[in-house]
Amino acid sequence: MSKNLGAWDKAKRDGRKMSMITAYDYPFARMADAAGIDAILVGDSLGMVVAGDADTLRVSLEQIEYHTRIVAKGVQKALLMSDLPFGSYEQSPAQALASATRLIKAGADIVKLEGGEAMVETVAYLSARAVPVCAHIGLTPQYVRQFGGFKRQGKTPEGAARLLQDAIAFAEAGARIVLMEAIPSPLATEITQRIAAPTIGIGAGPGTDGQVLVLHDVLGLNQDHVPAFAKAYLDGAKLIQQAMADYADDVRSVKFPTS
Known part of the structure; x- marks a missing residue:
């Protein structure tokens, strides 16, 4: 898949x-x-699967910037997406632009941010300034303390209506991709059909335009918390x-190294 979002x-x-x-x-x-993976995400999930934290909240912009730079060296064809970590974009659209600029310069083709209605203005601000954005809705890990844990979202009619409204608003604000995590499959399918932007799902059923999984879950390396949908x-x-x-054993038995 081309790095060209078109x-x-x-x-x-x-x-x-898309994968x-x-x-x-x-x-x-x-x-x-x-x-042949279509897109590679430098996710703040690194806080959990690489650093061993209980959540993603301790990940810094400097860490994402560093990992983006080294990942970019190995990517020729896939779209490279990087997360804006907690605390790097919520204060203002200007803060988000400054953070996103660092990640783009490090090699990202598109940045991802989490949130709902409060982030629509930021998505529009970035989109108007040549920064492609993926909007992440549903179970947004940076909101884990507000949610009271890693809980499925959009299960009530009110919650589903809010997520649909958020997705439409983000697409209208210029989001190039909408990522939906841990929401009911029928809702994810409806959102996918209602918006022009491509959708990526994780724990959102087969009706999205593509799927994303954490590397350590795919390879069976995550020995701590493994999501049920992985x-x-x-x-x-x-x-x-x-x-x-x-x-x-070879070292102890002097089988390695050989003379």
Whole structure:
């Protein structure tokens, strides 16, 4: 998939489903790109799956900027998206622009921010200043303390109506992609049909224009909290731990290194 966001609009019109995965370093970014993944996300999920935090709130703009820079070195074809972390954009549209500019200069093709109605003005402000934006709605991890945990959103008629309204408002404000996390499948499908912008889902059913998963969940490396909607395609933790154990055994038994 092209880094050109116009190609993403065409994919939506043509009904071509898009794939996205997170990456936080050069080797995995290079592999994801070579595998034909359409988009790579430098997510603030790194706080949980890389740094071992309980949530994403401690991740800094400097961390995302650093990881964006090293991931960008491994990406040739895929769209590169970077998260605006908690505290880097909420104060004002001007703050968001300053933060987004740093990530774009580090190699991002598009930035992602979380929130609802309060962030519509910021999306419009960035879009008018040549910064492509992905709006993240539904379960927004940066709001985890406000939600009282990682809870599914949009389950009530009122909640569903609010998310639909937010998605429409973001698309009208210029959001190039709308990401929906942990919302009912029928709602995600309705939003996808109602807005022109491509949609990406995670725990939102098959009716979105594409899907995103965290790298560590896909590879079976996440040994802590694994979302119910994630799918592991490899028992990576077991395989890697066994390889390390075999190496340690070879060292102790003097099988490695050889003369």
